[in-house]
Amino acid sequence: MHDNVLLHLSSNSNHSDSLPSKLAKLEARMAGKSIPAAKPLPDASPSSTDSDEDNAGDFMIQASASSQKRKTFQMDESREVSEWTVTRKSWITKAGQQRAAEEWANEAGVEKQKRPSVLTHHLLQRLTTGMVRNTRDVLWSKFSTEDHWIICWCAGLGEELDKARSEACQYQRTCQQLEKEINDMKEVQLEKERKRLKVVSDLLIAVAKGERQEARLRVRQDSVRLGNVGVMRAGTLLSEVWEDGQALKDIQARLKSLLEQKDAIEKQRKLLKKKQNDKTDASESDQGLAEEECIATEEMYRARIFSIKREEENTLRDRERYELEKACFIRELKRIRDEDGSRFNHFPILNKRYALLNLLGKGGFSEVYKAYDMVEYRYVACKLHGLNVQWSEEKKQNYIRHAIREYNIHKSLVHSHIVRLWDIFEIDHNTFCTVLQYCGGKDLDAVLKSTSVLPEREARSIMVQIFSGLVYLNRRSQRVIHYDLKPGNVLFDEAGAAKLTDFGLSKIVEDEVGSQGMELTSQGAGTYWYLPPECFDVNKTPLISSKVDVWSAGVLFYQMLFGKRPFGHDQSQERILREDTITKARKVEFPTRPSVSADAKDFIRRCLSYDQMDRPDVLTAAQDPYLSYVKRKP
Numbered sequence: 001m002h003d004n005v006l007l008h009l010s011s012n013s014n015h016s017d018s019l020p021s022k023l024a025k026l027e028a029r030m031a032g033k034s035i036p037a038a039k040p041l042p043d044a045s046p047s048s049t050d051s052d053e054d055n056a057g058d059f060m061i062q063a064s065a066s067s068q069k070r071k072t073f074q075m076d077e078s079r080e081v082s083e084w085t086v087t088r089k090s091w092i093t094k095a096g097q098q099r100a101a102e103e104w105a106n107e108a109g110v111e112k113q114k115r116p117s118v119l120t121h122h123l124l125q126r127l128t129t130g131m132v133r134n135t136r137d138v139l140w141s142k143f144s145t146e147d148h149w150i151i152c153w154c155a156g157l158g159e160e161l162d163k164a165r166s167e168a169c170q171y172q173r174t175c176q177q178l179e180k181e182i183n184d185m186k187e188v189q190l191e192k193e194r195k196r197l198k199v200v201s202d203l204l205i206a207v208a209k210g211e212r213q214e215a216r217l218r219v220r221q222d223s224v225r226l227g228n229v230g231v232m233r234a235g236t237l238l239s240e241v242w243e244d245g246q247a248l249k250d251i252q253a254r255l256k257s258l259l260e261q262k263d264a265i266e267k268q269r270k271l272l273k274k275k276q277n278d279k280t281d282a283s284e285s286d287q288g289l290a291e292e293e294c295i296a297t298e299e300m301y302r303a304r305i306f307s308i309k310r311e312e313e314n315t316l317r318d319r320e321r322y323e324l325e326k327a328c329f330i331r332e333l334k335r336i337r338d339e340d341g342s343r344f345n346h347f348p349i350l351n352k353r354y355a356l357l358n359l360l361g362k363g364g365f366s367e368v369y370k371a372y373d374m375v376e377y378r379y380v381a382c383k384l385h386g387l388n389v390q391w392s393e394e395k396k397q398n399y400i401r402h403a404i405r406e407y408n409i410h411k412s413l414v415h416s417h418i419v420r421l422w423d424i425f426e427i428d429h430n431t432f433c434t435v436l437q438y439c440g441g442k443d444l445d446a447v448l449k450s451t452s453v454l455p456e457r458e459a460r461s462i463m464v465q466i467f468s469g470l471v472y473l474n475r476r477s478q479r480v481i482h483y484d485l486k487p488g489n490v491l492f493d494e495a496g497a498a499k500l501t502d503f504g505l506s507k508i509v510e511d512e513v514g515s516q517g518m519e520l521t522s523q524g525a526g527t528y529w530y531l532p533p534e535c536f537d538v539n540k541t542p543l544i545s546s547k548v549d550v551w552s553a554g555v556l557f558y559q560m561l562f563g564k565r566p567f568g569h570d571q572s573q574e575r576i577l578r579e580d581t582i583t584k585a586r587k588v589e590f591p592t593r594p595s596v597s598a599d600a601k602d603f604i605r606r607c608l609s610y611d612q613m614d615r616p617d618v619l620t621a622a623q624d625p626y627l628s629y630v631k632r633k634p
């Protein structure tokens with residue numbers, strides 16, 4: 001019988017013993033299986049009105065009794081058959097059977113525990129040899145007293161079984177009906193859920209569509225002011241070129257005009273000087289008058305030049321602002337273009353739960369979409385990793401292995417300054433997706449592109465948060481070196497909290513690694529502006545430690561404060577390698593402006609110590625008085 005039905009039956013039974021167990025007992029008894037007896041045989045006095053079920057439970061059925069024992073319990077053959085016939089009706093009830101069984105067993109001197117098994121054995125033997133076929137129609141007189149008792153007992157059990165079976169059928173029908181009702185209700189619920197999710201995703205998509213339109217409109221408007229990408233033909237070759245917008249043209253025109261004004265004034269000043277020299281033979285009074293005039297005119301020219309210079313400085317500042325705006329604009333232009341070219345730009349729902357909205361950005365091999373998790377009800381960032389179809393199978397496998405390694409490191413990291421990794425799933429043979437905590441703010445790279453430098457206070461606070469994440473990585477049982485700390489890998493959430501992400505190049509520090517550090521087997525990977533000198537050692541396999549991250553953090557801090565990287569700022573990755581820029585980076589220099597505290601510079605110097613031995617590790621650097629806001633003693 002189905003488990004559910006049994007469960008249902010038992011929960012619906014108003015008998016003292018549950019129907020399933022009753023059925024099980026009855027069927028077991030009929031089949032000759034063993035059911036442990038909880039109580040000894042009851043005293044079957046006529047006044048005993050306990051339910052049959054209670055008594056029935058006491059009959060242990062075991063098919064192991066020996067025929068030897070059976071002989072011992074032969075009933076007294078001299079008893080009158082009529083006596084049995086008279087009492088037959090009462091025997092059909094279980095209490096009656098038990099009472100009689102008790103009497104008989106007492107007479108036969110059977111030990112109490114052995115009574116049920118001996119009786120059953122006897123019955124079984126009779127049944128299997130065909131002596132008992134139908135408990136109703138047998139000729140009573142042909143059987144022994146013992147048989148009479150057993151036949152009655154069987155009849156009682158049979159009736160009880162029939163009754164139980166019919167009850168079971170009824171329960172089963174009720175159960176089926178209830179199951180159907182539950183399924184119907186589930187279906188209704190599912191339909192409601194589907195509708196609700198549809199409404200939610202439709203709303204999200206409508207908002208996302210609106211945002212897309214707005215972004216494109218803004219770009220169109222800004223392109224007049226900031227510029228655009230045009231196409232240039234050189235022979236048969238078409239290439240893209242940047243065409244400056246009106247804002248830069250205006251700035252340049254203003255600078256040109258200021259320069260012309262300055263030149264004109266300089267010319268007039270020269271002319272004035274010449275005139276002064278020419279008038280040396282004039283009378284003394286005339287000379288005095290002319291000199292006064294000349295001084296006034298000279299003063300006027302000087303003031304004018306000052307004012308032009310001031311205007312020039314303002315215009316240059318405007319140009320700087322323009323460059324920052326242009327960088328953001330180009331980033332947005334690229335994002336829109338990537339979004340238009342993406343095969344996931346039609347708001348699909350991935351893995352039956354992630355509603356993809358708008359593209360956040362595109363990396364080397366991945367696209368990151370803002371998405372909504374309709375199971376957890378939160379925004380997430382879905383990073384879609386696409387394998388290039390032209391890659392060899394080996395390269396694809398390598399990439400997947402690498403991504404799984406990253407996933408395994410990242411998924412276990414739970415810290416307020418580390419982006420959470422929630423999920424990973426396959427989209428198709430060549431694409432899979434990792435689901436990350438959504439960070440609604442910009443990344444540090446975008447921040448630095450829009451502001452060039454940060455106030456020291458702000459930069460220091462970001463450093464404290466970065467080190468908080470790094471300390472977590474170094475306090476776990478399985479220590480992790482991030483190895484790819486750079487502005488693009490520091491994200492900000494809506495509240496402005498900094499979070500580390502991208503563990504693609506991370507290294508796990510094994511326990512047996514000595515104090516010198518672990519071997520760097522992936523030399524050449526990473527972003528060179530942010531890597532320390534030991535990573536460029538080509539003479540031997542470098543030994544690295546968490547001090548790599550301390551160096552990178554030092555570079556980040558410098559960049560936040562001074563708007564440029566301390567080493568190889570204007571160099572390409574290839575040039576840094578070719579010219580050994582970092583290998584030669586023995587001493588860090590600081591620009592005079594903007595002004596930064598000596599403590600900040602000292603901290604940067606410590607982080608950028610050339611020799612690993614002199615550089616603090618993550619745990620030491622995190623306790624630096626500068627980061628812990630403790631004033632150093634003079």
Ligand SMILES: Nc1ncnc2c1ncn2[C@@H]1O[C@H](COP(=O)(O)OP(=O)(O)OP(=O)(O)O)[C@@H](O)[C@H]1O
Pocket residue numbers: 360361362363364365366367368381419436437438439440442443488489491501502
């Ligand atoms: N969890 C996130 N929340 C919000 N935006 C994110 C998240 N992760 C990445 N992004 C944004 O998505 C864009 C692409 O991220 P991705 O990590 O793929 O780029 P990348 O770091 O430039 O590339 P690569 O990893 O190939 O160096 C970036 O602009 C980044 O700010």
